[in-house]
Amino acid sequence: MKIVSIKLKNYRLFESFEITNIPAFCVVIGANGTGKSTLFDIFGFLRDALKNNIRQALQVRGGYKEVVTRGKEGEDIEIELQFRMTIVNKERLVTYSLIIGEINNRPVVKREILRYKRGEHGSPYHFLDFKLGKGYAITNEENFDKTDEELEREKQELESQDILAIKGLGQFQRFKAASGFRSLIENWHVSDFHISEARGSKDALYAEHLSPTGDNMAVVAQYIYQEHRDIFEKILSKMKERVPGVSHVEAKNTEDGRLILRFQDQAFKDPFIDRYVSDGTMKMFAYLILLFDPKPHPLLCVEEPENQLYPSLLRELAEEFANYADRGGQVFVSTHSPDFLNAVPLESIFWLNKKQGITQISRAVNDENLKALIEAGDLPGFLWNQGWFEGVTP
Numbered sequence: 001m002k003i004v005s006i007k008l009k010n011y012r013l014f015e016s017f018e019i020t021n022i023p024a025f026c027v028v029i030g031a032n033g034t035g036k037s038t039l040f041d042i043f044g045f046l047r048d049a050l051k052n053n054i055r056q057a058l059q060v061r062g063g064y065k066e067v068v069t070r071g072k073e074g075e076d077i078e079i080e081l082q083f084r085m086t087i088v089n090k091e092r093l094v095t096y097s098l099i100i101g102e103i104n105n106r107p108v109v110k111r112e113i114l115r116y117k118r119g120e121h122g123s124p125y126h127f128l129d130f131k132l133g134k135g136y137a138i139t140n141e142e143n144f145d146k147t148d149e150e151l152e153r154e155k156q157e158l159e160s161q162d163i164l165a166i167k168g169l170g171q172f173q174r175f176k177a178a179s180g181f182r183s184l185i186e187n188w189h190v191s192d193f194h195i196s197e198a199r200g201s202k203d204a205l206y207a208e209h210l211s212p213t214g215d216n217m218a219v220v221a222q223y224i225y226q227e228h229r230d231i232f233e234k235i236l237s238k239m240k241e242r243v244p245g246v247s248h249v250e251a252k253n254t255e256d257g258r259l260i261l262r263f264q265d266q267a268f269k270d271p272f273i274d275r276y277v278s279d280g281t282m283k284m285f286a287y288l289i290l291l292f293d294p295k296p297h298p299l300l301c302v303e304e305p306e307n308q309l310y311p312s313l314l315r316e317l318a319e320e321f322a323n324y325a326d327r328g329g330q331v332f333v334s335t336h337s338p339d340f341l342n343a344v345p346l347e348s349i350f351w352l353n354k355k356q357g358i359t360q361i362s363r364a365v366n367d368e369n370l371k372a373l374i375e376a377g378d379l380p381g382f383l384w385n386q387g388w389f390e391g392v393t394p
Contacts, residue, residue: 002024004020011067026330027335027349064107217285287317296327300321300324306335314339315342317340346374
């Protein structure tokens, strides 16, 4: 499953915004304040709305009036994602549309639609369509031998007008598109890694995936070591290549039943516990755990991975993100680092800039000057430093 386009209206800086032909590895650059974090926040917003409801997802962002574009307070917020997913052994382009507004100063879901084409011709069919908490979903969408008129609608009424229909219907396999999209949201990873939370002893709870903040890194490292020893050895091998001196990493049980990471340095007899290890070492280990997850996330979002990392490591890290995408995941990265950008193919690069206060997006591969310079042997990061990306300064 892969997101191929995002369309936004009145979501913070994005009064009217669309990004199309999104590659599996997507890197976004832009000056401060152009909306890189806001673009990635769309994924976090949908995840929060699915976990709770629209009202709570807005509240943690300051409320409806803080999220809607300034000057558009009386208008609706619109989010549309197009993604490809396999339905009945065929890849189909599915569109999810969400319109959020206010009624009596309370946020509500005014419209929620899932649609895709059943055949080669005709308009996309609505397999889920809700307005203000009431609507329907198709229960036999896989019966492609049926005509549109023969599809069976199941009417539903949600408990509240601020709940997403895919939250409930997505639990049931008979609603294929809804179930698939819900699974995508539940399993994507929007990184909010904090080194301070990754350090120190942790309760020895079970966890298979790195949390967004990285606070369960020791637990996940132990899980991979115990259940996927070959993958752990690959992570350790990468650590030895990237961080000079590191010869071994282990998740060690303490006497009180907690876990702590210990790093062995070749120059010393005894290993260091993680609070004595550099920020860069901790962050590189976290990225390797994330990128070599035995059950990869369908989508990763990582902001400014270059922080705390030595510049020479960034090219290899960019290549690891690209390899993750090649293995079937999708990766969104924002960066301020020309060194990181030098390792990114031109077709993966998008840049944001502001014109008259409105954020716009451009794709590097569509710029003929950039294409010609890259073909002549230049690198994207160097061109960025030289000002070839209009409206962007590193």
